[in-house]
Amino acid sequence: MAKGKGNSRRKRGRDGQDRNDTWRSEIVDKSDMKNERFEKYYQEQGIIPEEEWEGFMDSMRGPLPTTFRVAGSRQTAHLLNNLIKEAHVPHLANVVFEEEPVSPPTQIPWYPDGLAWQFNVPKKVLRKSPEFKKFHSFLVFETEVGNISRQEAVSMLPPLYLEVEPHHRVMDMCAAPGSKTAQLLEALHAQDTVTETSIPSGLLIANDSDHKRTHLLIHQSARLPSPALMVTNHDASIYPAIKIPSEQTVFPSNTKPRVAAKKQHQLLFDRILLQLRILQRAMRMLRKGGRIVYSTCSMNPVENEAVVAAALKSIPGFELLDVSSRLPGLIHRPGLTTWRPSTDRTVLMNFTTYADYLQSIPESKREESKMAESHWPPSQFEAETLKLTRCIRIYPHLQDTGGFFVAVIQKVPESSEGLSQGKRDAQSLEDLETSETKKLKRSDISQELPQFNNDDKDGEDQLMSTLDTEEDSVSDPKSGGPATAAIPPTEEAETRKSKVKATKGADIHFKENPYTFISPEDPIIQNCVSKLHLKPDFPASNVLVRNPTGEAVRSLYMTNDIVKSIVQHNDYSKIRLMTCGTKVMGRQEGSAAKREGAEPQFRILSEGLPVMLPYIAPEFIIRADLATLKILMEAYYPVISGFPGPFRAIIEEKAPGCHIVRFPQEESGSSSVSHELLLPIWKSNASVTLMIEKKAKSALSLRVFGEDITTAAKEATLNKRNSSTSGNQDESHSVKTEGIEEGG
Numbered sequence: 010m011a012k013g014k015g016n017s018r019r020k021r022g023r024d025g026q027d028r029n030d031t032w033r034s035e036i037v038d039k040s041d042m043k044n045e046r047f048e049k050y051y052q053e054q055g056i057i058p059e060e061e062w063e064g065f066m067d068s069m070r071g072p073l074p075t076t077f078r079v080a081g082s083r084q085t086a087h088l089l090n091n092l093i094k095e096a097h098v099p100h101l102a103n104v105v106f107e108e109e110p111v112s113p114p115t116q117i118p119w120y121p122d123g124l125a126w127q128f129n130v131p132k133k134v135l136r137k138s139p140e141f142k143k144f145h146s147f148l149v150f151e152t153e154v155g156n157i158s159r160q161e162a163v164s165m166l167p168p169l170y171l172e173v174e175p176h177h178r179v180m181d182m183c184a185a186p187g188s189k190t191a192q193l194l195e196a197l198h199a200q201d202t203v204t205e206t207s208i209p210s211g212l213l214i215a216n217d218s219d220h221k222r223t224h225l226l227i228h229q230s231a232r233l234p235s236p237a238l239m240v241t242n243h244d245a246s247i248y249p250a251i252k253i254p255s256e257q258t259v260f261p262s263n264t265k266p267r268v269a270a271k272k273q274h275q276l277l278f279d280r281i282l283l284q285l286r287i288l289q290r291a292m293r294m295l296r297k298g299g300r301i302v303y304s305t306c307s308m309n310p311v312e313n314e315a316v317v318a319a320a321l322k323s324i325p326g327f328e329l330l331d332v333s334s335r336l337p338g339l340i341h342r343p344g345l346t347t348w349r350p351s352t353d354r355t356v357l358m359n360f361t362t363y364a365d366y367l368q369s370i371p372e373s374k375r376e377e378s379k380m381a382e383s384h385w386p387p388s389q390f391e392a393e394t395l396k397l398t399r400c401i402r403i404y405p406h407l408q409d410t411g412g413f414f415v416a417v418i419q420k421v422p423e424s425s426e427g428l429s430q431g432k433r434d435a436q437s438l439e440d441l442e443t444s445e446t447k448k449l450k451r452s453d454i455s456q457e458l459p460q461f462n463n464d465d466k467d468g469e470d471q472l473m474s475t476l477d478t479e480e481d482s483v484s485d486p487k488s489g490g491p492a493t494a495a496i497p498p499t500e501e502a503e504t505r506k507s508k509v510k511a512t513k514g515a516d517i518h519f520k521e522n523p524y525t526f527i528s529p530e531d532p533i534i535q536n537c538v539s540k541l542h543l544k545p546d547f548p549a550s551n552v553l554v555r556n557p558t559g560e561a562v563r564s565l566y567m568t569n570d571i572v573k574s575i576v577q578h579n580d581y582s583k584i585r586l587m588t589c590g591t592k593v594m595g596r597q598e599g600s601a602a603k604r605e606g607a608e609p610q611f612r613i614l615s616e617g618l619p620v621m622l623p624y625i626a627p628e629f630i631i632r633a634d635l636a637t638l639k640i641l642m643e644a645y646y647p648v649i650s651g652f653p654g655p656f657r658a659i660i661e662e663k664a665p666g667c668h669i670v671r672f673p674q675e676e677s678g679s680s681s682v683s684h685e686l687l688l689p690i691w692k693s694n695a696s697v698t699l700m701i702e703k704k705a706k707s708a709l710s711l712r713v714f715g716e717d718i719t720t721a722a723k724e725a726t727l728n729k730r731n732s733s734t735s736g737n738q739d740e741s742h743s744v745k746t747e748g749i750e751e752g753g
């Protein structure tokens with residue numbers, strides 16, 4: 010196999026992540042792609058029938074198809090999917106490029122409702138064929154605004170197996186960059202409509218141990234604004250217990266924090282998605298009847314069935330679920346019940362048991378060995394009892410995907426005569442923290458789990474990494490190696506010690522701003538309620554601000570009740586909370602707002618509008634048509650007198666400030682609003698501005714008018730022309746237009 014970065018083949022063996030930045034496939038010379046140790050190891054495992062071996066290897070050497078998913082709330086996704094099916098695909102059906110027919114995109118057979126697609130088109134076709142070029146720009150724009158998610162097919166599987174419902178408390182433990190998080194959020198928001206966001210009673214915590222990557226996560230999930238989202242930054246293997254008052258407990262306002270703390274319980278989850286040996290921590294955070302999906306983009310049994318078996322053996326009360334027929338159309342193979350670990354760099358697989366292996370090394374060297382008993386398969390009886398065949402294995406040649414492994418683990422539900430839900434959660438937090446601390450001190454757990462020789466660059470990991478992409482492989486933040494690689498024992502002991510310390514108190518190095526819920530009586534909230542015509546059921550007590558003073562300086566966020574409860578009952582720096590809820594209103598900073606007096610003016614943000622819409626009085630919403638939309642798109646500050654009659658008459662009567670415009674479904678010539686649109690505007694004395702972000706405006710323009718008619722696009726073309734004639738870009742101009750777009 011070819012090694013190193015830039016090799017498109019590297020995605021096959023160990024895969025699953027999205028590559029939003031590239032919308033192209035690459036062709037790499039197959040003759041370079043040889044890896045004798047890889048072949049030796051996997052042949053020995055006997056995972057691929059002999060007659061399929063060549064097909065398996067050949068498939069691994071070919072580029073992966075380009076795959077994407079239509080994202081966003083269910084109704085919006087269906088509308089866009091129809092557009093792809095009815096407007097784009099027919100144009101791509103008979104494309105011939107350099108005398109070769111090019112296959113059009115096809116729906117991935119197992120993805121529910123046909124919302125995922127794949128195509129296998131070389132880069133030059135995307136660039137040069139006019140039909141594909143158009144499709145390509147459509148994909149790029151829709152990806153930028155979050156309606157399409159570029160995600161590898163197998164990476165879409167784990168969230169599907171979780172079967173998340175809007176009331177579930179869900180955790181994505183190693184979540185960045187967030188493609189699976191987006192899927193989970195969508196499931197939590199299954200009740201959203203095209204124009205309105207629902208407020209699920211459940212919760213999604215998206216966590217990643219890499220601080221920088223949590224920002225990717227925040228950025229990605231902003232595409233589906235949710236009051237039910239929290240983003241945290243922890244090592245998932247020591248994820249802290251989150252406190253939550255039991256559902257029945259209402260604290261009188263004078264309750265002492267210590268007394269209240271004793272009445273609180275650990276938040277337990279219904280669904281947990283993860284990828285690593287963090288599995289055990291997840292098992293301890295799961296509710297009875299709850300579900301964990303353990304998935305890897307590896308085909309190696311030592312990283313898959315061995316981990317699952319060790320985890321199931323170490324914590325009783327869990328079972329593998331049979332999900333083999335959950336996704337009709339998905340071709341998969343059962344989990345393995347036996348395998349041969351490799352014990353050295355030459356891929357030596359001579360030892361059928363751990364005891365045999367130990368016998369082979371001198372007693373003095375046994376301590377240093379990185380191999381553990383759990384690397385070896387359990388006995389046949391144990392493998393059957395654990396039902397390891399219920400794991401799902403996906404091989405590249407079966408459906409032209411990356412290799413993948415999924416295990417769906419359920420915490421055995423309480424029997425009907427068992428404890429009530431309230432009692433189930435009623436593990437006192439004090440007990441919990443004591444037991445967690447004890448657990449961290451125990452060094453035996455990780456010894457039970459498979460470990461790789463992290464230092465041994467020629468060992469098994471290296472063997473796998475020849476098929477790997479570095480940016481996508483799950484790495485341990487400390488060692489920089491693959492996440493499945495355990496921290497060496499001595500370092501591990503040190504790390505554990507410091508982790509125990511760290512969990513005792515708030516993290517003093519955590520620099521994020523605090524979260525302050527504002528009183529519904531606060532003049533700013535009252536002002537928003539009256540100026541923006543918010544209805545009495547607007548959950549004003551769920552609005553928070555994020556700054557050191559706790560005042561409404563710039564942005565107002567909204568959360569649902571469970572997120573509010575968590576924020577109020579936990580130290581935000583201890584749970585390393587990076588963000589929560591979603592931004593719904595922002596202070597208008599532009600000169601127009603300043604002119605109108607010193608009183609701060611807030612507007613509904615375009616990303617917050619679907620969340621706010623159910624609370625906006627209908628009479629506040631202005632109806633307008635396609636002609637009005639065109640004017641709003643074509644200029645930054647169109648003057649009021651230039652709008653068509655009905656809209657002009659209404660807007661002239663309105664007070665300056667934020668308003669919401671509704672554009673009903675309409676068709677006129679080649680332009681069409683295919684579903685009702687709601688957009689925020691800002692009225693100044695003489696003009697009206699459409700308050701949506703530049704890229705979203707361009708994507709909308711393409712969708713409605715079939716071309717980018719925005720001022721920004723015209724300016725970009727002009728700039729390009731100027732710079733190609735003068736060889737010098739007019740920077741001051743582009744900076745100015747950026748400012749106008751952002752500030753309105």
Ligand SMILES: C[S@@+](CC[C@H](N)C(=O)[O-])C[C@H]1O[C@@H](n2cnc3c(N)ncnc32)[C@H](O)[C@@H]1O
Nearest residue numbers: 183184185186187188189217218219244245483
């Ligand atoms: C392959 S990526 C996950 C991809 C993600 N699930 C998605 O679908 O977009 C692996 C992530 O795990 C994170 N990670 C590695 N070790 C971790 C740990 N101990 N705790 C939490 N996150 C961890 C890495 O920072 C990285 O962002």
